[in-house]
Amino acid sequence: MLTDLGRVGRWLEDTQLRVDQFDEERMEAFLIARHEAGQRWIPGSRAMVPLLTYLRETGIIVAEPASASPLETLLEQYRSWMVRERGLALATVLRYEKTARRFLREQATIEDVFAPAALTGADINAFLLRECDRVSAGSAKGRVAELRSLLRFLYLQGIIASALGTAVPPVSGWRLAGVPPTMTAADIQAVLDGCDRSTAVGVRDYAIMILIARLGLRSIEVARLELPDVDWRAGELIIRGKAGRQDRLPLPAEVGEALVAYLSTGRTSDGARRLFLSCRAPRRPIRADLVGDVVERACRRAGLPAVGPHRLRHALAGELLRKGAGLVAISQVLRHQDLATTALYAKVDLTSLRRVAQAWPGGIR
Structure with a gap:
């Protein structure tokens, strides 16, 4: 603030x-x-x-707040609907609301008059075309989902007469078309070794990164970890994933030692349930975006290009594949709901692919 x-x-x-x-x-x-x-x-x-x-x-502003505009009133209703009826996470609600605000401002406001009932399929196409010009294909696909959610809400509330959600065109893009970016095991180790574990910040950052590098945790899963999630007797870790899903993963000795070192720095003095806290006052649970900052700083210290936490997750999948783990086992470690998602990592195992590749027809190539 x-x-x-x-x-x-x-x-x-x-x-x-x-x-x-x-x-x-x-x-x-x-x-x-x-x-x-x-x-x-x-x-x-x-x-x-x-x-x-x-x-x-504090009395600096003495005027009463202005009454909410029709746009803000509608967005408040949409926000409540997403939480109450759809059960969406806060981060998802904020993202959907941001797109809804831009769309309604640009397409549902005619000469300063807010008229969402006049929305047409042409308005939807015009907005998406502008979005496709300025964002990636993946982000444009997100806009499609966000628009469909908004239009479904408007239709169910009787604000628009037609189910315009079906008029939102899909964005072209082929699943599993690319090769997942990865890192070598040596680079991962260099990033981990770059943490200065003589300081409280370095000990915390090392524990965060080893959870990602050895167990493939997502940023939000690291941020959500709580003290009771570490089952020391059973040697397991409870992961709070997407859509309220909970999984148990074995706790490797290397990861357990890193967590013990972090907890020994006095992090529990304030009684917070969350495992990872900020190192500066006020001591509070970390956000998911801090995990990305931690990984980027570690990459710069190791002299490597800055990458996000998901690159370490990709690297873990590639390393497991090179060591002979099957796709089913990798899927269980990464907690993929669809095995087809894990199949993408088969592309990085070039050694195995060369053994099964067919000869090029018509000669040597």
Whole structure:
């Protein structure tokens, strides 16, 4: 919030406005100004609510908050529907809401009049075409799912007369068409060795990365780990995965030793249930994006190109395959629900593929 407060302060100075004039309307103007300036990170409207609340509680802003606009009212209903009826995770709700806000602003507002009932298939196609020009194929596929969710909600609420969700065109892209990027075992070890385990931060970062490198945990799974999830007697680790799924994985000695070293740094002094906490005050559970920062910093220390945590997960699958593990076993370690997802890693086993490859017809190649 302090970072946002600084940005708002500079914007108020540039626009010659007083702090007590900052309200919902000027908050929207601030966000639009950052967007037009080409800023890479722009907070959403909900991220600015704590700032407005604080300014009102301290008496800096004395005016009552303006009544919610029709767009904000509809988005609030959509948010509640996603949580109550669909049971979506908070991160998914925020992503879907962000796309819904942009789509409704651009396609359902005609001459400053909010009219979602007038939406047509042409509006959907126009929005998707713009999205496909600026994002990757994978992100564009995400937009399709997000749009279909919004249009399903609008239809069920009687806001639109037709089930326009069926009019959302799919984005071309072939599953398993690429080769998963990976890393060598030597690179993985170099990244792990780059952690300075003489410091509390280094001990924590090493424990985080070894969970990913040896057990293939996702970032969110690392962030969700709680103290009772480590079953020391059984030598198992409980993983809280997608859609509330829980799995048990064996706890290798190397991983267990790293966790013991981290817990010995005094991390439990505040009584928090989460396993991994921030190292600076206030001590609080880490977020999933911190896991990505930890891996990127470790890569730079090792002199390697910065990669995300999922690259270590790919590397684990490739290493298991090279050591003779079957796809079913790899699928169980990575906790894939569909074996076809694991089959993608067969492409990285070039040695085995050469043994089964057919001769090129018509001569040597």
